[in-house]
Amino acid sequence: MNYIPNILFAIVLLCGIFFFLRNVKKLYRNIKLGRDVDVSDNKSLRWKNMGSIALGQSKMVVRPIAGLLHIIVYVGFIIINIEVLEIIIDGLFGTHRVFAFLGGAYNFLIASFEILALLVIISVIIFWVRRNVIRLQRFVKPEMKGWPKSDGNLILYIELVLMVLFLTMNAADYQLQLLDSEHYTKVGSFPVSGYLSMLFDEASVSSLIMVERTAWWLHIIGILFFLNYLYYSKHLHILLAFPNTYYGKITPQGKFKNLESVTKEVKLMMDPSVDPFAAPAEDAPPPEKFGASDVQDLSWVQLLNAYSCTECGRCTSQCPANLTGKRLSPRKIMMDTRDRLEEVGKNIDANKGNFVDDGKQLLGDYISHEELWACTSCNACVEACPISIDPLSIIMDMRQYLVMEQSAAPSDLNNMMGNIENNGAPWPFNQMDRLNWAKEE
Amino acid sequence: MGNELKVPTMAELFASGQQPEVLFWVGCAGSFDDRAKKITKAFIKILNKANVSFAVLGTEESCSGDPAKRAGNEFLFQMQAVTNIEVMNAYEVKKIVTTCPHCFNTLKNEYPELGGDYEVVHHTQFINQLLEDGKISLNGGSYKGKKITYHDPCYLGRANNVYEAPRDLIKKLDAELVEMKNCKAKGLCCGAGGAQMFKEPEKGEQDINIKRTEEAIEVKPDIVAAGCPFCNTMMTDGVKAKEKESSIAVLDVAELIANAEDL
Numbered sequence: 099m100n101y102i103p104n105i106l107f108a109i110v111l112l113c114g115i116f117f118f119l120r121n122v123k124k125l126y127r128n129i130k131l132g133r134d135v136d137v138s139d140n141k142s143l144r145w146k147n148m149g150s151i152a153l154g155q156s157k158m159v160v161r162p163i164a165g166l167l168h169i170i171v172y173v174g175f176i177i178i179n180i181e182v183l184e185i186i187i188d189g190l191f192g193t194h195r196v197f198a199f200l201g202g203a204y205n206f207l208i209a210s211f212e213i214l215a216l217l218v219i220i221s222v223i224i225f226w227v228r229r230n231v232i233r234l235q236r237f238v239k240p241e242m243k244g245w246p247k248s249d250g251n252l253i254l255y256i257e258l259v260l261m262v263l264f265l266t267m268n269a270a271d272y273q274l275q276l277l278d279s280e281h282y283t284k285v286g287s288f289p290v291s292g293y294l295s296m297l298f299d300e301a302s303v304s305s306l307i308m309v310e311r312t313a314w315w316l317h318i319i320g321i322l323f324f325l326n327y328l329y330y331s332k333h334l335h336i337l338l339a340f341p342n343t344y345y346g347k348i349t350p351q352g353k354f355k356n357l358e359s360v361t362k363e364v365k366l367m368m369d370p371s372v373d374p375f376a377a378p379a380e381d382a383p384p385p386e387k388f389g390a391s392d393v394q395d396l397s398w399v400q401l402l403n404a405y406s407c408t409e410c411g412r413c414t415s416q417c418p419a420n421l422t423g424k425r426l427s428p429r430k431i432m433m434d435t436r437d438r439l440e441e442v443g444k445n446i447d448a449n450k451g452n453f454v455d456d457g458k459q460l461l462g463d464y465i466s467h468e469e470l471w472a473c474t475s476c477n478a479c480v481e482a483c484p485i486s487i488d489p490l491s492i493i494m495d496m497r498q499y500l501v502m503e504q505s506a507a508p509s510d511l512n513n514m515m516g517n518i519e520n521n522g523a524p525w526p527f528n529q530m531d532r533l534n535w536a537k538e539e
Numbered sequence: 540m541g542n543e544l545k546v547p548t549m550a551e552l553f554a555s556g557q558q559p560e561v562l563f564w565v566g567c568a569g570s571f572d573d574r575a576k577k578i579t580k581a582f583i584k585i586l587n588k589a590n591v592s593f594a595v596l597g598t599e600e601s602c603s604g605d606p607a608k609r610a611g612n613e614f615l616f617q618m619q620a621v622t623n624i625e626v627m628n629a630y631e632v633k634k635i636v637t638t639c640p641h642c643f644n645t646l647k648n649e650y651p652e653l654g655g656d657y658e659v660v661h662h663t664q665f666i667n668q669l670l671e672d673g674k675i676s677l678n679g680g681s682y683k684g685k686k687i688t689y690h691d692p693c694y695l696g697r698a699n700n701v702y703e704a705p706r707d708l709i710k711k712l713d714a715e716l717v718e719m720k721n722c723k724a725k726g727l728c729c730g731a732g733g734a735q736m737f738k739e740p741e742k743g744e745q746d747i748n749i750k751r752t753e754e755a756i757e758v759k760p761d762i763v764a765a766g767c768p769f770c771n772t773m774m775t776d777g778v779k780a781k782e783k784e785s786s787i788a789v790l791d792v793a794e795l796i797a798n799a800e801d802l
Contacts, residue, residue, distance in 0.1 A: 352698025353648035357613045361653065364617045389611065418728040418751075423744030472741040475609045475733030476693040481724050497611030510738035511610045518615060522601030523567040524737055532565075533597040535576040536546040536583075 107189035107318075114322030121329035125405065128443040132398030137345050144344045147486070152343040157484040161412070164228075167221040171257070174218035175336075178211050178264070185318050195271075198285040205287035212268065212290040215261045222261075226254045236411030239420075241430040246332070246409055253333050256324050263317040269294035270310035279303050282310075338406035339485040345399045346486025351477045354494060359386040389498025392459040393439045396492060403487040404435035413479035413489060419472040426472035428479035428489035434464035435492060461496050470496050471508055544583050548597040549630045559594040561665075562632045562657075564646065566639035567602050568768035574775065575638075575768035581797035582638050582662050588802055589674035593636070599626050605641040608649070610734035617653065620645075624655035634658045636665045638793060640695035640767045641732075647699065661695055663705040663766050663792050670711065681799055682714040688760040689716065689792075690751065690774060691726035692767035705766045705792045712799055717758045727751050729765075729773035736769050752777025756787070763789045 137144075150156045155172065159165035187196045197204055229237045229250055237250070269291035274282040276295075288295070298306055328334045335342075366372050390396050413428035414420050420427050438460045446453050461467075473493045480488050500506045507515070514524045522529045552559055563586065568575040586593050604619030627635075635657050637643050647659035660668075669675050687709050695701045702723045709716050721727045730740065730747030740746055752774060755763050763778065765771045768791070775789045790798075 350644075350648055350699050352644040352694050354608060356617065356649060356652050360613045360617050363614070364621055367618075368621055388613065416725065418730060418747045419741070419743070421727075422747050422750050424741045425743075426741070468741050471738070472743075473733050474693070474728045474730060474735050474747065476728035477697045478693075478725075478728065481697050494609070494611065497609075498613055499611075501611035502614060507610060507612075508738050511734055514734065514737035515607055515610065515612050515615055518602045518604070518607055518619065522619075523571060524602060524606050525567065525571055527571045529601065530598050532570045532600055533546070533548070533595070535570060535579060536544060536595075538576070 101192075104190060104192050110319060110322065111186065111189070114325060117326050118328075121326065124443060124447075125329060125334075127446075128439050129398050129401045129405065131394050131439070131442065132396050132401040133394075135397040135399055137399060140348055143348055144346075147346060147348070148340055148344040151346075151484070151486060152339045155484075160482075160484075164410075167224055170214075170217045170221045171225075174214040174221075175257075177214055178218075180207065181211050181264070182318070182321060185314070189318065194281055195283065195285055198283055204285060208268070208286040209289050212265065212288060215264050216290045219258060219261045222254050222257050226251065229254075236415040239411060239414060239427060239429070241427055241433055242409070242411075246433065249331050249333075250409070252327075253331065256320065256327070260317060260320050260324070263313045263320060265291045265294055267310055267313035267317060270298060270306050270313065273298040273301065274303065274306050274310060277303055277306070279307070332407065332409045335406050335408040335485060338402065339408075342402055342406040343486045345402060347480070347488055347491075351480055354491075357388065357498070359388065387499070388502035389500070390492070390495035391461040391499045391503070393435060393442055394453075395499070396435070396495060400488070400492055400495075401435070401439055403489075403492075404432050404439060406485055407432040407436065407487055408485070409433060410484070412482040412484065413487070416478040416482040418474055418476060418478065424469075424472040425466065426469040428493075431465060431469070431489045431492055432487060435460060438464050461499065465496065467500065467506070470500065473497075544580060545587050546583060547594045548599075549594045549632075550597065550599065552594050553630060558631065560592040561634045561636050562627065562630075563593050563595050564603075564635050564637035564639075564642050565595055565600060566637060566642045566768070568772075569638055570600070572768060572772070574772060578638055578768055578771065578791040578793055581791065581802075582793040584797045584802035585666060585669070585675065585793060585800075588800065589669045591669070591674070596626065603642045603645045605645045606734040606737060608645070609732070610737075616649075620650055620653045620655065624650060624653060627655060627657070632657055634660070636660050636662055638662045638766075638768065638791070640692040640698070641769070644694040644698050661701055661704065661766065663695075663708055664701065666793065666796055667704050667707055670708075675800065677711050677796065677799060678713075680713065681801075682712040682762075682795070685714045685761045686717050686759065687712070687714045687762045687764050687795075688719055688755055688758050689722070689764045689766075690719070690729065690755065690770055691723060692765065692770045693726070693728050693732050695766055696726055697724055705764070708792050708796060709764055712795060714762075717760060719754045719758055721754060727754060729767075729770040729777075731769035731773050736772075746777075748773035748777040749780055752781055756781060756783060760787060762795070763787060764792055764795060765789065766792050 155165065155169055158168050184195065184197050188194060228234050268288050271282060272288045272291055273295040275284045328337065387395060393401060409429055411429050417426060417428050442453060445456055470493055475490060477490060480490050517524050517526050521527060549562065565579055569579040601623055602619055603623065604616035607619065608616035635646055637646065640661060643659055643661050646657065670677060689705055689709055691702065706716060727750065728747060729751050755774065763774050765774055771789055771791055778784050778787050778789055
């Protein structure tokens with residue numbers, strides 16, 4: 099017996115898994131560059147959110163057309179992956195359709211894979227048309243130029259090719275079964291590729307085997323390639339949507355976190371027994387930086403958010419600032435955060451595990467002040483995100499840095515804050531006049 | 540004068556050994572902004588009519604800190620919060636009602652961790668409760684056949700999932716409630732949140748309040764109802780900019796109720 103295909107297959111499979119795990123390690127390392135945050139609370143609610151939002155796609159269907167198409171592709175890929183299990187076993191042990199012993203159930207499985215594959219092909223084509231022919235607004239915003247655009251299309255091409263290979267493989271297999279070819283046991287039900295196999299009517303057994311084997315190999319190599327493509331792509335969401343919805347915000351959207359470091363300072367100021375001139379203890383840690391100017395200042399959940407973003411643009415299409423022509427786009431906030439995080443990660447790789455200052459940061463080099471000050475904190479982006487990403491929290495953290503570390507608020511806001519400080523209202527009215535309305539006619 | 544407003548302060552009641560059931564948090568807009576003061580008074584009329592045991596802080600009230608926090612000044616926010624909490628805890632406040640969704644959100648969600656734990660309700664929720672308890676009654680005759688559209692304030696709706704209380708009140712007015720294409724969880728911001736109220740907008744093609752007003756005008760309402768003094772200002776400005784002020788009124792839900800009752 100010839101073991102070369104088996105060995106070759108094992109090598110290809112191990113390489114695919116090895117590189118994937120290497121990327122996972124890098125991903126984990128980069129996400130952990132963020133500040134620690136305690137998200138160990140409310141486990142049952144978090145599981146429930148993951149179940150309904152990620153697994154159940156509950157927020158995808160807010161937009162019914164995109165939602166339905168997405169569910170088809172999502173279910174298609176999950177179900178068709180059962181087939182991948184068979185392919186791996188066949189590849190390693192030189193068997194052919196090892197699950198065939200399931201009989202009727204196997205026929206049913208193959209038939210449903212085929213129908214799903216066809217539906218996926220149709221959905222992917224519609225997705226492509228929406229991006230490239232109809233050019234839906236949210237897919238052609240400025241931040242979608244270049245790689246993000248190619249990435250979006252590449253994913254669709256890869257999915258299309260994988261599905262076509264799967265059906266071609268089945269079509270050739272079916273034709274071989276009809277010709278009573280050895281090794282190709284009569285099994286499976288081919289509602290879609292049954293029609294395709296007519297193309298192979300005239301083909302000889304040897305060329306059919308050639309087609310079947312080629313499609314089989316390209317299909318599994320394609321899947322392994324796709325697995326390794328994820329790290330470089332917005333398509334990473336197929337994995338990260340799950341942890342991301344688990345760790346997503348569970349408090350009311352309007353509740354913004356109170357900075358603990360500030361609370362400590364405020365308490366000290368309000369405590370009359372504290373000596374304001376006391377020197378800090380020798381071993382006291384340096385004062386914490388307020389807010390965020392770079393990715394390391396964000397929490398690891400916010401960095402996970404950035405890697406999970408699928409760049410669908412639902413946030414941006416609901417953002418009042420973006421809708422009225424301002425430069426702010428919540429999606430760009432997430433894309434910038436990921437790009438900068440990648441840059442920091444590469445810097446660490448290049449410098450033996452240490453980050454060497456590159457004179458750049460997220461604030462200013464990626465996200466402009468203008469974008470940050472355009473936000474109305476209305477939470478439309480947070481509500482719109484189908485996988486619980488919170489762009490608003492990053493905007494707020496960066497505003498905190500601008501105001502508390504740099505005193506760089508727009509002058510109007512400085513006036514407003516001065517008024518609050520001096521007279522307890524955002525306008526210059528005396529606090530002693532606060533009840534005058536009760537006496538006015 | 541029978542229709543003079545009764546506005547007791549916490550200090551007065553405290554001096555006479557009384558403890559009101561609820562604190563009416565007026566807010567900066569409600570205290571100082573000419574348009575918002577009318578909303579404050581409309582709500583006071585309802586409170587008086589229902590004989591609610593309430594008080595205001597008056598000169599002891601200070602900005603909740605919301606605009607400072609959303610502008611990024613966490614320090615100023617917490618100073619405001621801690622000061623306000625000290626005052627309210629001294630008066631042993633248990634329940635707060637407010638006409639401002641920004642104060643509502645901040646007091647409800649951001650004060651507890653700083654030592655201020657109160658039951659906080661928006662005035663539309665409070666009025667609903669008064670109706671349910673039979674403390675006031677409504678005959679919405681004056682609004683019969685009027686088309687009212689309701690603009691969701693972000694800090695009441697999305698931020699705190701209060702969508703139905705204001706709508707329930709409008710429905711009780713016998714008026715026709717029409718929804719804008721973007722409403723409830725998808726409601727478009729008026730443009731004032733996140734401290735935008737106090738600054739010029741960043742440059743763009745359009746002001747946000749104009750866009751929102753256009754969405755309101757699309758459903759051809761007689762009245763745009765709001766539940767937030769800042770939304771009210773933004774929508775009023777929008778209606779004026781569209782030269783529709785003679786045909787479309789912008790009113791707070793409290794004003795709708797007070798007018799219907801002819802208080």
